[in-house]
């Protein structure tokens with residue numbers, strides 16, 4: 001990206017002042033090297049987001065931003081319903097409520113090493129993974145509706161997971177105001193056999209070792225100890241979320257002129273929050289959030305079952321579960337007052353600071369856990385939300401390292417089998433049904449996650465708590 005067009009606010013914040021129909025500035029949070037490596041398209045996209053009606057304060061790009069469909073991935077923008085604000089299917093993303101959860105195990109790396117191959121095989125066999133993999137559950141229409149309105153709570157009520165997990169999930173495991181009636185027959189059909197499945201591509205289940213602690217107080221508050229292992233699960237709302245995204249994007253693009261919206265980019269399809277279409281999308285999108293929350297809760301349950309076979313206790317308490325493709329109504333400071341805004345985070349994690357009442361009491365003193373994937377070879381981070389993030393980006397932070405190159409480019413650089421062998425030589429066992437998928441996801445296809453989280457910290461979006469190194473990766 002050509003940074004000469006940007007005003008430098010600090011070492012890790014860059015601003016494009018409003019121009020060409022922008023209603024607000026666009027702000028990118030990242031160190032100069034990361035910004036320069038970003039595609040020009042990121043700036044174009046985030047500037048286009050700032051042109052949408054009712055945009056509040058500014059449109060933001062997180063340090064892991066790369067270009068996506070309409071909104072960049074790593075994009076954050078909030079809209080005010082009373083100012084003609086919009087909701088955008090492209091601002092949430094196709095994998096609605098894709099997210100990450102981390103379970104504590106209390107196990108040492110030696111305990112994992114002793115069974116590493118068998119444990120990897122058992123996880124791979126027990127948790128459905130890959131394109132078209134089916135779960136054991138079959139949902140009839142009534143159960144589907146119950147799941148779509150109940151989220152992780154529905155899963156717990158059906159015996160998949162524990163009551164205490166719910167406190168450790170955003171919104172206590174359930175998006176209220178979901179409207180399953182707005183979820184199409186086809187979206188339901190696609191999901192009927194997909195509950196409790198990991199999916200394909202960049203979705204994963206990892207056993208990781210906590211190798212570094214940056215903030216001992218917060219780490220202890222989260223239950224993270226150096227030299228202990230955790231399990232991290234990354235997946236979303238599977239076929240259902242994708243179908244909802246597809247249907248509403250199309251409808252929003254077609255309906256925009258009639259709803260009085262001039263789209264700066266057809267991919268930025270959106271609808272006024274106060275329109276029938278906007279209301280219907282929100283109802284369907286929240287149902288998809290519940291689908292993702294239920295899905296991760298079931299996968300957490302399946303993981304516990306596997307661990308119980310290998311170790312005395314299969315407790316695996318949930319540390320936290322975050323979603324990074326969402327639109328949520330939150331109160332934020334704007335123009336000297338506070339307002340309810342529709343905050344879109346696409347490839348961005350909510351990051352409430354310490355003391356926020358929306359955090360469970362047990363975590364409130366420490367700020368919200370922000371779970372950041374890196375790659376299956378390098379490692380991942382746990383961050384904590386900080387107070388400054390509210391003013392910087394509506395309490396948001398990055399969600400991963402972000403891709404450095406396209407999937408296609410990655411397959412030209414690496415072979416899947418070679419990646420698996422190289423990682424095995426480093427003590428990391430990768431299990432995947434797709435060697436092409438592994439090549440697409442080669443560690444070198446991602447940016448340096450350390451640089452990304454350093455930028456997040458320097459920008460006041462979140463602070464570093466712990467670094468996790470992979471031992472087992474079950475990959476979609």
Ligand SMILES: Nc1nc2c(ncn2[C@@H]2O[C@H](COP(=O)(O)OP(=O)(O)OP(=O)(O)O)[C@@H](O)[C@H]2O)c(=O)[nH]1
Pocket residue numbers: 064073093095098201202203204206324347372373374375376377379380399400401402403441446449470473475
């Ligand atoms: N630990 C770990 N992290 C990974 C792995 N694969 C990907 N990641 C990271 O996870 C982050 C989040 O992934 P996604 O949310 O699926 O990424 P995305 O760019 O939003 O994906 P798309 O929506 O599919 O374009 C990525 O930016 C990577 O840094 C893996 O196997 N292990």
Ligand SMILES: [Mn+2]
Pocket residue numbers: 098099234235324
């Ligand atoms: Mn994701």
Ligand SMILES: [Mn+2]
Pocket residue numbers: 095098099203235236
């Ligand atoms: Mn996803």
